[in-house]
Amino acid sequence: MTTVQPDTVHVRRTAEGEHVAVAATLAAAFRDDPLFAWIHPDPAERVDRTQFFFDRIVEVLARHDDTWAAESSGEIEGAALWVPHGSPPMSEAEGEALGAALAERAGDDVERLFALMALSEQHHPHEPHEYLWFLGVQPERQGRGVGGATMAPVLARADRAGHRVYLEATSTRSKALYERHGFVAGTPISVDDSPPLWPMWRDPR
Secondary structure, three states: OOOOOOOOOEEEEOOHHHHHHHHHHHHHHHOOOHHHHHHOOOHHHHHHHHHHHHHHHHHHHHHHOOEEEEEEOOEEEEEEEEEOOOOOOOOHHHHHHHHHHHHHHHHHHHHHHHHHHHHHHHHOOOOOOEEEEEEEEOHHHOOOOHHHHHHHHHHHHHHHHOOOEEEEEOOHHHHHHHHHOOOEEOOOEOOOOOOOEEEEEEOOO
16 A cells, blocks of 8 residues: 655744644644534534633643644644543643533533543553544645654654553544554543544554
């Protein structure tokens, strides 16, 4: 199978001043994602609520210093939010604050949002692993290898350390991307009438 080669992109850890650009990239990438469309069925409300969601998630995960970006010509085109091996994504207090903020902004969509978050937490593995929480590429740059390039540094780190990597794919397209990079999908999970999530593992090479 032919793999699309990425344009010239530079992949690096992000700096504190880039949180806004990273969140905007992820929000754009997931705006038409099946799960986010299910959570926020109104397209107009989805724009604002998806942006707010990623603003908060990027801010909370910043303490890990494991957010990566792919840039070309000075513009961030792809972003990956990682939680390092053996680390909890956030403290209990941070989780409570995040939940309260999301509940306030999600409006009528809050039950669907919290149901999916609870489902993800329920199925999250307990063994230590590198956790790719979100990977997204600007819509106009998708299909050019940017996603694979963005996650490559941490996959290489996991291989060197002998660590497994875990994620949950939110669409058949993202699932196929991860499979091309060594991930294996488990049984899909869902809540109510939601689209499926695919828990996926990658063993070190």
